[in-house]
Amino acid sequence: MQPSTSVSGPADPSGLADLYRDLHAHPELAFQETRTAAIVAGRLRALGYETFTGVGGTGVVGVLRNGEGPTALLRADMDALPVRERTGLPYASTAHGTDPDGNSVPLMHACGHDMHVACLLGAAAALSGDLSGWQGTALLVFQPAEETGRGAQAMIDDGLFERFGRPAVVLGQHVSPLPAGVVGLRPGPAFAASDSLSVVLHGRGGHGSRPETTVDPVVMAAATVMRLQGIVSREVAASSTAVVTVGALHAGSRGNIVADRAELSLSVRTFDRPVRDRVLAAVDRIVQAEAAASGAPRDPEITVTESFPAVVNDPDACAFTEQALTAALGLVVDPGPVTGSEDVGVLAQAAGAPCVYWLLGGADPAAFGDAKDLAAIEAVVLGLPNNHSPHYAPVVEPTLTAGVGALTAAARAWMPAPS
16 A cells, blocks of 8 residues: 555554553454554554555554664564453453354453554654654554464565565564563573464274274373373473473364364474474374374374464664663563564564564562562562463553553664764
8 A cells, every 4th residue: 555644643642541441352363453453554644654554464564754864663463362351351352253264252462462552652652752862764563463473474475674674673572471660681582483283183983882993082182192291391401491282172072972083282382493393393203103002094184383483682682772671661681581482583584683572561560569589570470360361461551651661762772863
C-alpha cells in the first residue's frame, strides 16, 4: 500500500492504559490480527508516521524520518494464544476465534503481546512529540504471528528491508514476571531456539476387552513420553541447556475402544546448534524405537511444524544500550539464558544488524517485598503466573510507563541528536 501522511494530531499518551485494556480484551490469533493492525495504523497516522499495512499479511510498519542519521528498528508482536483466560480481570478476554484447523478456540493475550503493542505506540508518541531529542529514522515494526514463528519471516519475504531500509539496530522487549520497572538484558545467546514437532504413532484398533488383538497406541504414546524425558537428563551435558516438553497427547474416544493412532505435540528449546541437533536426533530415535518395540503396523510420522533460531544479543550493542536503559529505569539485571523463544532474531539476521532484546518486568513490585538481588527476585517469580498461563497478565502500571520509557531511551541512544 501507499503510505498515508495525514496528521490529525498526536494520540493522547494518557490513553495508553485504556488502549492496553482494549487490546487485552480483543485478542487475535496469528495472521488474524486485523483489528489490532487497524488500531495500530490509525494511531501511527495520527502521530505523523508514514504508515504501511498488510506487510507480511497483517503486519504494520511506521516510518518517521527526522533528518540525517541512523535507522533504529523497534519491534512489537501482536498475536495472541488459544488459551481460555482465568485472570478474573474486568477487562479479561471472552473472545473466541478459529484456529488453522478450523476449530473454535478461546483467545487470550497470555504472552503479553498486547503490552508490547501499547508500549511501542507510547514510544511512537514520545519520539514524534520530541523531534529535537533525536535524529535519524524510526522504523516501527508491528509484527504478526510471533507465536507460530512465521511472522518475522513473512514480513522479510514481503520486502521489509528493501521497502523501508536496513536498520543499524533491532530493538525490542518482552514482558515477563520480573518486577515492573526492572529490565533483564542478556548479551550473547539470550532466548532459545524453538522446534515444534508433531508425532503420529500408528497402532491397530479394536475392542478394549481384547487388547491382545490390537496394537495399543496409548501404551505406545505413554512409553514414548516417558522415554523422551530422559533426553535432557541423560543425553545433554549438565553444562548445556535444553528443554523437551510434550504439550499435548491425543488418542482414542472411549474407554472400551483401543484407538488406531495417537498424536503427540512436542516443543524443543536449545541454545547451541550441536545440542539442538543431538536432541532432535534423540527424539527421532526414541519415537522410532518405541514404535518398533510395540509392534506398530506402520512407521511413525514426525513433522517439524515450527522452527526458528535462538535470539543472540550483540554484546557491544547490549553494553551500549544498557547505559540508556539504566538511566531511564534504574535497574538492569542479567536474567541468564531464557528458554522461551522469539523470532525477533530473524529480523536482525536478515537485516545484518545487531539485536538488543530485553525482558520488561511486568509483575506488581509489591509482590517482591524487600527482594533486591536477582536470586531473591527469581524466587518470587517462581510463584507467580508466567507467560502462557491462563492466569498471566502484567500489572498495567508501572509496566506501561517503564516499557514506553525503555523503548524510547534505547531508540534515542541509537539515534542521538547532534550535540
